[in-house]
Amino acid sequence: MKKTVCELFAGVGGFRLGLEKASSNWKTVWFSQWEPNKTNQWAHKCYVSHWGDIDEYTGIDISTVPKKKIPSHNLLVGGFPCQDYSVARPLPGSNGIDGKKGVLWWQIRDILETKKSPFVLLENVDRLLKSPASQRGRDFGVMLACFNDLNYSVEWRVINAAEYGTAQRRRRIFIFAYKSTTKYSKNIKATPEKLLTKTGFFAKSFPVEKDVKIDETTLQYKNIHDISTSFSFDFKNSGYMKKGKVYTAKTIPILEDAILLQDILEKKVDKKYYLSKEAKDRFEFLKGSKRISRTSKDGHKYTFSEGSIAFPDPTDLPARTMLTSESSLNRSTHVIKDLKTKKLRYLTPVEAERIQGFDDNWTNTGMPEKARYFIMGNALVVPLVTRMAKKLESILNKE
Ligand SMILES: C[S@@+](CC[C@H](N)C(=O)[O-])C[C@H]1O[C@@H](n2cnc3c(N)ncnc32)[C@H](O)[C@@H]1O
Structure with a gap:
């Protein structure tokens, strides 16, 4: 599988730089970066000064980009804000999802629906797992249900960068999703416990202790609105979702010396x-x-x-x-x-x-x-992406 990448919410290209530092095989075919309400688009300019521009859509609000115009790619990456992912009850007869305007998760979802990206790697603040305070876990539940509806499985891990040899105590969630039709997905035979501690995407790149206690739940819903109104769950720092079954555990990192x-x-x-x-x-x-x-x-x-x-x-x-x-x-x-x-x-x-x-x-x-x-x-901690890129490359090579 070609290592083609689409970088959303690209900033100054943390994902792209991290991938390229791992290997010259990664080719970014499209990116999107637009800072709302700013005349000077410094991040877009910086990105373009390093890699050049691609088309007239890279520097505008992603919600105004016709999704069909986005080139096909095998890996979608992006760091996006934690916002309110609740949805309104769908009108009778309509089958769309009515997420709040300006909430960027819905842009990612629409792109996945149109472009069918086989692999996805996202970054967000760790608060995403717990929000909103009034219905803990709802927003992440909505996200998982969207992935599930589009036939993706999902692995996630909260990573504190300093625990894996970098210069910053920055705790962020990374989310790796893949189509159930990929070989990577079909070849997963491990138990959730083993996947989260040894064989899974994150466990391979960021080692953790092997003893964990798994909590599980099932996403039960007719439509995303059901999750939005009633779902609540105590998501832990590591997890896996396949066919609506959710497994989560608190994993303990095997610490590496940080940079001071x-x-x-x-x-x-x-x-x-x-x-x-x-x-x-x-x-x-x-x-x-x-x-x-x-x-x-x-x-x-x-x-x-x-x-x-x-x-x-x-x-x-x-x-x-x-x-x-x-x-x-x-x-x-x-x-x-x-x-x-x-x-x-x-x-x-x-x-x-x-x-x-x-x-x-x-x-x-x-x-x-x-x-x-x-x-x-x-931005994000670039060396973390470089570490993930090595595992990603071996996954795509086998597709
Ligand atoms: C959390 S930052 C990601 C930074 C990036 N990972 C990096 O390494 O620099 C999110 C980015 O999304 C951009 N953004 C926000 N709203 C956007 C929109 N509607 N369309 C396109 N980009 C947007 C912001 O300007 C910001 O640079």
Whole structure:
């Protein structure tokens, strides 16, 4: 099977870069990247500056792209937001699914329906397994039911990148889906327990301890609306779904040495990255513990409280999760003590790229520095994809 790829929600190409670092056999035939409500499409421009453009549809809202225009491919990849996946009751006689407008999962589903991609690899925040709080597991249940309806099986795993030898404590869910007609699917003979701990897609690339307790459930529904209104389940960090049967377990990673923040810091940085006295005071407040009396809109008085977080960030640990707000004066922004000058400073854009495993200056393609941090906050840990790519290549070779 040809290693052709379609990269949705491509950002600056974390999936593509990760695949290409594993092998030159991967060929991205189409991608889509559009940042809503922004005049400057920095991520799309950066992507195009590395790989060139493909057609007039790559840089527009995916929901406006006629799905038939998307070239055929064997692997669909993408990192997309965790949103509300609930659906309205279908009107009598209609057979479509009425998901909320602007919810990007429905774009992925429509593409899978039209393009019938045999293999799919998605990334999302780990909260997806638990959301919404009022009906835990509903959104992931909706996703699984959609895959099931389109004749896919699904494996998933929440991976904390730092536990597998990278520079960032970033916990994300990866979802691997494949058509039941693929050889890969037909050849699965292992018990769910063995699949999740030894032989499955994630267990092969990211080893875990072998003792697990499997919980199971069945997706029972006439249409997706039934799942949307009544399904709830305690999904664990690993799982497998085939023909509506769901198996899940809490797996324990076999830890590998992480890369530490001190290993990726630049030796000498411009003075603009050092904190002013005002910024230092502000960070001390933001990162410190606090109890503040507040009044809600309806006049209700309450106390907001939060504990302190390390300030500055320890450099003998991997970085914390990088967010899109990394460029702002924010509680979650990294502040480190420079190894040489011992003064407090921000991370540089190159350090932000290194934390995500991108090449140095990947985003130095003409955009403001603020946009470089934002884009890195949105991206993924590239070396994780490279690891998965090796297993993917062997799977596609056998098709
Ligand atoms: C979580 S990020 C994925 C980043 C990517 N994995 C990377 O390595 O850079 C999601 C991306 O989807 C893009 N996006 C959001 N809404 C979109 C839409 N309607 N059409 C196309 N892209 C969209 C965002 O601009 C963002 O870059």
